[in-house]
Amino acid sequence: MVARALLLLIFLSLPAFPAFASMCVKCHKPHYEKTGSCTVCHRGNSETSRKNIAHSGLITKKYADFIINRQAVSGGGKTIENAHCRRCHVTGGKGNDIAPDLDTESRRKTAETLKDKLMKPTDYMPDFRMNDKTAEDSVRYILNAGGSAKKVSGTAPYVVFITQGKKSAFDGKCGGCHRLLTRKKGGTGHGNTAPNLSGLFSEYYPADTVKMEGGRWNREILIKWIKNPRKIKPDSLMPPILLTPEEEKRITAEFES
Known part of the structure; x- marks a missing residue:
């Protein structure tokens, strides 16, 4: 009984940790206690005293x-x-x-x-x-x-686009000036002199790049643009590109992939 009473007395005499107490406060002085636990701002692992594990993925003071x-x-x-x-x-x-x-x-x-x-x-x-x-x-x-964010999805692996000596339709007709990132075939094109066309058909692509019907790019407008850019934008620097019906299908399919 005496031993138990002594242990209780020692415990009560220890300095109280704040509500968010963790192993972090053994090395670091607490701050912004009302914001939440250390891991809310700094991430890391607050349940271990092993520094390499505790600091894994740490968000430093500069960004916290x-x-x-x-x-x-x-x-x-x-x-x-x-x-x-x-x-x-x-x-x-x-x-x-x-x-x-x-x-x-x-x-x-x-x-x-x-x-x-x-x-x-x-x-x-x-x-x-x-x-x-x-x-x-x-x-x-x-x-x-x-x-x-309410939901965090898994990220699909980045796709490596291996042509094996055969260019894609986009690379052959557009890739000298543009680049395009697709879901199924990865990146294609190698040019840096014209806009990056990734996500062209989506609502997130800049809508004011040219004055278009509906204000957004789609399959029909893209083909019209490729065939005669200056008909849509008179001061365009892009020359007309001749496409066969098959090339039209292949190029627009790459934008949708």
């Missing part, structure tokens, strides 16, 4: 304000909209699934990795030439949107 810095998140959201990122990616539960789902990536990747992807885009991602602040606020938006 994505929950409370509403101005930065709002600015990042405007950049995401203006860059039309959703024509390839899902973020905040909205967008096309041509490229990796950013709601999923926001949970898998560190903020620094996400920023690096924005600053050094892959082959079929447009180069937005963001400065550091714009890229960092965009990352804050992605982290915030991913955390609030």
Whole structure:
């Protein structure tokens, strides 16, 4: 009985941890206690004292304000909209699934990795030439949107498009100037002198690229454009491209794949 009483006395004399107590507070001074647990802002694993596991996937101090810095998140959201990122990616539960789902990536990747992807885009991602602040606020938006998304889907593997010496219809007729990312065949085209056409038929592609019937690209308008761009936009720099009926079917099918 005496031993039990002594243990109880020792326990009661220990400093009380806050409600969000975790192994984190053994090394780090608590802050923003009212916001929630350490993992709400910083992620990581709060149930272990092993540093390499505790800090796995950690969101560093620089980006951990994505929950409370509403101005930065709002600015990042405007950049995401203006860059039309959703024509390839899902973020905040909205967008096309041509490229990796950013709601999923926001949970898998560190903020620094996400920023690096924005600053050094892959082959079929447009180069937005963001400065550091714009890229960092965009990352804050992605982290915030991913955390609030109702459903996070699995990301399909990226498809490698192997031509084996035979060009796709798009690559042969359009690929010298344009690039296109598709769900089923991955990336095609190698040009950088004309717009990236990924997600062209979707609601997320810029609607003001040309004055069109209905304001959106579709199969019929695309063929009209390819055959005679200057009939739709008189100052277009693109020359007319001759297509056979078979080529028309193959090219539009790639935009829909």
